[in-house]
Amino acid sequence: MNLLTQNSKIKKTSKKFGVRLFNFGIPAYKSVSGKITCPFAGDCVKFCYAQKGAYIWSNVKPAFEKRYELTKTDDFVNKMNEEIAKKKPDYVRVHDSGDYYSPAYLQKWLAVAIHNPRVRFYSYTNSVEMLKNVTLPANYDIIFSDSGKQKHLIDEKKDRHTRIFHNHSELISAGYVDSSEYDLMATKWFNKNHKIGLIFH
Numbered sequence: 269m270n271l272l273t274q275n276s277k278i279k280k281t282s283k284k285f286g287v288r289l290f291n292f293g294i295p296a297y298k299s300v301s302g303k304i305t306c307p308f309a310g311d312c313v314k315f316c317y318a319q320k321g322a323y324i325w326s327n328v329k330p331a332f333e334k335r336y337e338l339t340k341t342d343d344f345v346n347k348m349n350e351e352i353a354k355k356k357p358d359y360v361r362v363h364d365s366g367d368y369y370s371p372a373y374l375q376k377w378l379a380v381a382i383h384n385p386r387v388r389f390y391s392y393t394n395s396v397e398m399l400k401n402v403t404l405p406a407n408y409d410i411i412f413s414d415s416g417k418q419k420h421l422i423d424e425k426k427d428r429h430t431r432i433f434h435n436h437s438e439l440i441s442a443g444y445v446d447s448s449e450y451d452l453m454a455t456k457w458f459n460k461n462h463k464i465g466l467i468f469h
């Protein structure tokens with residue numbers, strides 16, 4: 269099973285910056301067995317890009333389910349370490365689909381990051397409280413999404429966070445940096461501004 273893949277935005281970003289960037293995805297919002305994979309999702313469920321298009325093609329969807337099942341096992345960290353050794357990413361976007369659904373699951377990713385200090389990991393997340401309760405290694409970055417149930421916990425003055433705009437000029441005049449085209453622009457390694465703008469499609 270491919271644990272690390274490349275969606276079209278991730279591919280485009282890799283090419284633009286000349287880096288090896290991969291993404292890891294589990295089912296968006298809930299698994300086929302009905303388990304919630306984005307427990308703090310809010311309005312985003314209505315417009316979730318990961319519940320449509322290529323994400324739900326019949327040849328792709330089962331892979332998301334399989335990866336989710338693996339995340340629940342004790343073997344997840346080892347398997348991910350092996351995948352990283354094989355694919356040699358520079359950057360991993362954790363969750364192009366899905367979210368940190370439990371503190372135990374989050375700890376598995378932190379263990380992977382500690383095992384792989386040369387790889388940089390990042391996520392957009394609605395699990396604001398969970399992430400605020402851990403110390404992240406230096407090779408981990410988090411961008412809080414402004415569309416979840418815990419958005420009131422985001423301190424927009426200092427927390428890296430997203431806001432969705434209708435167009436580019438609105439985004440720029442609000443003082444945000446556009447990461448709609450190139451995903452790494454959302455991260456601390458490519459952009460010192462913690463205000464991350466996305467354009468609604």
Ligand code: SF4
Nearest residue numbers: 296306309312316366
């Ligand atoms: S958190 Fe992300 S994957 Fe989950 S429902 Fe919201 S937009 Fe979709």
